[in-house]
Amino acid sequence: xxxxxxxxxxxxxxxxxxxxxxxxxxxxxxxxxxxxxxxxxxxxxxxxxxxxxxxxxxxxxxxxxxxxxxxxxxxxxxxxxxxxxxxxxxxxxxxxxxxxxxxxxxxxxxxxxxxxxxxxxxxxxxxxxxxxxxxxxxxxxxxxxxxxxxxxxxxxxxxxxxxxxxxxxxxxxxxxxxxxxxxxxxxxxxxxxxxxxxxxxxxxxxxxxxxxxxxxxxxxxxxxxxxxxxxxxxxxxxxxxxxxxxxxxxxxxxxxxxxxxxxxxxxxxxxxxxxxxxxxxxxxxxxxxxxxxxxxxxxxxxxxxxxxxxxxxxxxx
Numbered sequence: 001x002x003x004x005x006x007x008x009x010x011x012x013x014x015x016x017x018x019x020x021x022x023x024x025x026x027x028x029x030x031x032x033x034x035x036x037x038x039x040x041x042x043x044x045x046x047x048x049x050x051x052x053x054x055x056x057x058x059x060x061x062x063x064x065x066x067x068x069x070x071x072x073x074x075x076x077x078x079x080x081x082x083x084x085x086x087x088x089x090x091x092x093x094x095x096x097x098x099x100x101x102x103x104x105x106x107x108x109x110x111x112x113x114x115x116x117x118x119x120x121x122x123x124x125x126x127x128x129x130x131x132x133x134x135x136x137x138x139x140x141x142x143x144x145x146x147x148x149x150x151x152x153x154x155x156x157x158x159x160x161x162x163x164x165x166x167x168x169x170x171x172x173x174x175x176x177x178x179x180x181x182x183x184x185x186x187x188x189x190x191x192x193x194x195x196x197x198x199x200x201x202x203x204x205x206x207x208x209x210x211x212x213x214x215x216x217x218x219x220x221x222x223x224x225x226x227x228x229x230x231x232x233x234x235x236x237x238x239x240x241x242x243x244x245x246x247x248x249x250x251x252x253x254x255x256x257x258x259x260x261x262x263x264x265x266x267x268x269x270x271x272x273x274x275x276x277x278x279x280x281x282x283x284x285x286x287x288x289x290x291x292x293x294x295x296x297x298x299x300x301x302x303x304x305x306x307x308x309x310x311x312x313x314x315x316x317x
Contacts, residue, residue, distance in 0.1 A: 001046050009246045010038045013056060013071060020254045021069065022178050022239055030063050049073055049249040065270055067237040068212070068255045077248045091125060093118070099126025100153070101133045103146070109309030111292045112140030113285075116161075120153030120213045123160050130157065134164050135193045141305070142201040142292035145217075148231060148281050152212025155185055155240070155259075161217060163188025164196050165226050171262040172220045175240070178256055185259075201295045202227040203288040206273060207281025210234040216259070218273045223263040230277040230291070231284035238269035290316050 014031040021027035037043070037059050046052045053073035060069045079088050094100065103115035114133055123130075137143060155175070162172060170187040177183070196202070204218045204227045215234045221227035239255030246252050259267050279287045293309045293316075300306075 001048060001052060003044065005247075006043050006046055006052060007038065009052065009071075009250065010034055010043060010056060012246055013060075013252050016244055016252055016254055017060070017069070020178065020242065020256055022255045022258050023064075024178060026063055030060060030069075033062060034059055049247055053250050066239060066255055067235060068239045068241045068253055070253055071246070072251045072253055074249050074251060078245045078251055080245070090119075090121070094121040094125040099129035101126070101129050102149070104133045104136050106140060107144075107289060108312040109293045109296060110139075110141045110305045111289060111296075112137040112143045113146065114143065115146035115149070116214070117147075117149035118151050120150065120157040120161070120217065122154040123156050126157065127160060130160060131191065131193055134161075134191070134196075138194045138196065140200075141296055141303070142203070143196065144203050144205060144285065144288050144292065145221075145227065146205045146285065147210050147214040147218055148205050148207040148284065150210055150214030150217075152214060152237070154213060155216060158213055158217045158220065159185050160188045160191070162220055163191050164193070165202065165221065166224075167195055167198060170224060173216075173259040173261045173267070175257045175259050198226075201292050203292055204229045205281075205284040205288055206231040206234050206275060207284065208232050208235060210273070212237045215268050215273050219261065219268050222273065222276065223261050228277060228291070229273060229275045230288040231275050231279060232281045233274055234268065234272040236268055236270045236272035238267040286316055
């Protein structure tokens, strides 16, 4: 890459971070650090956009490890617009992945499985598909919610999914923006599908790839006592971000707000969501499935699907 282009990208990144990053007391220091690194020649001789993105991301995250603060490299060229440069790719990805509804399945013993990956897409892109999945699963007696491959997404879709689990609108979190304004998120007040009864066990499967919006869904259900989290600790990225196109293949993502959970008074930034039942992510489905079956049989050992559940337990070993 030409040095003048590298300088322009780094200087613009520093300016945007200083102006927009959610923690103004930290933003100035991060911007100054980028400037110092630029003048010290840290980015001299960078071969391509991917290398520059990796180097700048390391420096951006040096202050506090905010995983949403990065200079993200895209293989496909970004749209030449100032706002949400990756939006077109996001829309296309939603269309190619059934709106993030990766798997809907009834397991023996009448346990439902809903896998949401790679993202919790906004309701305007995937709401109908998610509602269809919830409708199919409404008659199951327990649910495995698999978020091990979920890399984030929309807090509005989180609110929609949470609405399925709570009979009444429930305060999930309050978003605090840098400008001082706040916005409350509540579980959806109405859905065109029967609610998942509050006595039905829900087990959320997580792993080290679970991130951002996927973490929010797991955290909200855990903190509100509606689900048991099974698996590994998640990555730890809580801050919503905005994107800026600084190069055809480089998007600066800047966190601009922080959520405060209505129960815990904090969030999962930097620490991730801790599982209630810790097990390797690869084993989380079997562990969660076993717990669901055991819970159902303990509650009603002569339920219509009891024989099926016992047979399933035997196959799990």
